[in-house]
Amino acid sequence: MDFVITHKKRLLRKYGKKGTFHIIKAVKKLVRVKSGRLFLIDEHNGVLNGFDFKKRVEPKRFKKFLDVLDKDSKKENTFLIIGGNSIIPFYKVENPTDDEDKVILTDAPYASRDDDFLIPQRAFGRIPDSHEKAEDFLLSIIEQTIEYYKAQEGYKGSFGYSASIWKEASKAVFRVIGDVKKLKVSPPLNAKNIKKTWLKRQFLYFNLHGTKETPNWYGQKALGDAPNFPIYPVAITPEAVPALKRSCVFTEACYGAWIFKKRTEESMALKFLSQGSIGFVGSTAIAYGPPTPPSMEADLLCKYFFQYVERGVPFGDALRNAKIDFAKKMVRTQGFLDDDDKKTLLEFQFYGDPSLGFTKKGI
Numbered sequence: 001m002d003f004v005i006t007h008k009k010r011l012l013r014k015y016g017k018k019g020t021f022h023i024i025k026a027v028k029k030l031v032r033v034k035s036g037r038l039f040l041i042d043e044h045n046g047v048l049n050g051f052d053f054k055k056r057v058e059p060k061r062f063k064k065f066l067d068v069l070d071k072d073s074k075k076e077n078t079f080l081i082i083g084g085n086s087i088i089p090f091y092k093v094e095n096p097t098d099d100e101d102k103v104i105l106t107d108a109p110y111a112s113r114d115d116d117f118l119i120p121q122r123a124f125g126r127i128p129d130s131h132e133k134a135e136d137f138l139l140s141i142i143e144q145t146i147e148y149y150k151a152q153e154g155y156k157g158s159f160g161y162s163a164s165i166w167k168e169a170s171k172a173v174f175r176v177i178g179d180v181k182k183l184k185v186s187p188p189l190n191a192k193n194i195k196k197t198w199l200k201r202q203f204l205y206f207n208l209h210g211t212k213e214t215p216n217w218y219g220q221k222a223l224g225d226a227p228n229f230p231i232y233p234v235a236i237t238p239e240a241v242p243a244l245k246r247s248c249v250f251t252e253a254c255y256g257a258w259i260f261k262k263r264t265e266e267s268m269a270l271k272f273l274s275q276g277s278i279g280f281v282g283s284t285a286i287a288y289g290p291p292t293p294p295s296m297e298a299d300l301l302c303k304y305f306f307q308y309v310e311r312g313v314p315f316g317d318a319l320r321n322a323k324i325d326f327a328k329k330m331v332r333t334q335g336f337l338d339d340d341d342k343k344t345l346l347e348f349q350f351y352g353d354p355s356l357g358f359t360k361k362g363i
Contacts, residue, residue, distance in 0.1 A: 001075045002036030002355050006082035007057060009042045014086060019135030026142040027082055033149045034355060036080075041065065059091040063109050070113060070122065077122065078316050078354045079110065082142065084128040085260055090284070093117060096342040101285045105260065108346045111320065118337065118345045120323050123316030125279075125354035130270050131263045141273055145353050148278055154246025154358075158203040160184065161194075161235065163220040165291060170207040172293040176306045177203040186219025186235035188226070194235070196242035202358070203248055203306065204277075207289065207299075208235050210253030215266050217253045238265050244276035248315070248358070250305060252289055252298040257282030257349045269351060279315040279352035281305060287347060288340045297344045301326045309358060316354020323348075 004027060011020040024040075031038045041053040041062075051065045070077055081088045090105040111120035127145065129138040158178030162170035164185045171180040184198070186208065208217035209232065219235040249272050251257075257269050257280070264270045272280050281302075288297040295303050304322035309315065323345050330341045337345075 002031075002034045002078050002080065003039060003069055004031050004034070004036050004080045004082060005039045005041060005088065007042050007053065007087050008040045009054065010057075010087045011083065014129075014133070015135040015138075019139075022139055023082075023135055023142065026139055026146070030142055030146050030353075033146055034353075039069075057088055059089055059109070062088065063091070063112075066110055066122075067113060078314075079122055079124045080353055080355070081107070081110075081126040083138070084126075084130070087129065088126075091117075093346055095285070096339040096346075097286075098339075099286050104285045104343065104346050106284060106346050107349050118342055119327055120320045123314065123320055123354040125316050125350045125352050127353065128259050128270070128273075128351055130259070130267075131261050137264055137270070137274060144276065145356070148246065148353070148356055152246070154278070155200050155202045155244070157201045158182075158205065159198050159201040160205040160207075161186065161189075162207040163209060163218070163222075163235070164188075164225055164229075165220040165222040166207050166289065167222070168292045169290050169295065169299055170205075172295050173207070173299050173303045173306075174205055176303050177205065177310065187221055187229040187233050190219065190230075190233040190235060191216070191237045191240060194240050196240060199240070199242055199247070200244065201247060203309075204250070204272075205302065205306070206236075206249070206251040206253060206256070208251070208253050210251070210255045210258075210268070212255045212258050215262070215268050215271070217251070217256070217268060236268070238268055238271040241268070241271045241275045244272070246278040246358075247272075247276065248309060249277050249280045249282075250302045251280075251282045252287055252302060254283065254286045256287070257284050257351065259351075273351060277352070278356055279350060281315075281319060281348055281350050283347040284349060285343065285347040288344060296330075297340055298348070300329065301344055301348060312357060312359050314355050314357035315350060315352060318357070319348070319350045319354075
């Protein structure tokens, strides 16, 4: 069963009656297209073990609500949240590493059937909204998702873009989906000379720097690069993202999925979604990866994700399976999950409908 979940009162608070009317209408159409089931959770208090979300949505209670839904269903389920942190809040999880992130904002606990949030058992996704007061962004993404259920061709091929210092590690990932000779590197490339047409591909892979403060992603100079290369050039900005057709994005950038209190032009994740990305995977925190092979942390997770998606596995299942495979691999390799591994499992989110995916022909 495909469960679609949102909160009507919180939508009303943000978008008003007219905006919420259009959003709910579109959500109901999406549910029909998916043959799913809609829960406006503030209108379903008492239906399932007395859960009451009329006044507030507390993440721990919301997770228990999902557990009940999952337990009561006899089918394999997918879960899609409609709205960002102000509608259905992300879970706040303690950061297992000693870096500057105090907590990790994540949907990972919602994808887990137990209290060990590291390993997902559910296919889970979220169609987020932006910080704009108008409903246009969220409404357009829902309507775009409906269109993606119709048979239509998308792009072929792949685009990869890496910081120069990580280019060897990035090649090990990119070869899963493309020709490593075509991997773009920053520097020498930067936001001023990147071409929009390069991004019109089915798979988009980025291994660049990111921050919470700016929407841009950055390259990094490597030893041996030309002396006149900048150390941290701006590699890509939201303005460089073209109109897309069913493109799937995976970014390893720190805060690549950071959407909190961001307008569309203030977040690469929101920009990619607004321009037609069918699915987006990124981190809401500082992410880790090696400078050279073998693939570990974000590199390894990305590699597994693309392998599943290429085989026609839906995006939500692909990320779930990739996280499971990642955990198994690291336990086999080092006997345990270290703190960086744990953070990797928690911080990478999927934005989009988890039931969507590509056929093996890429359609």
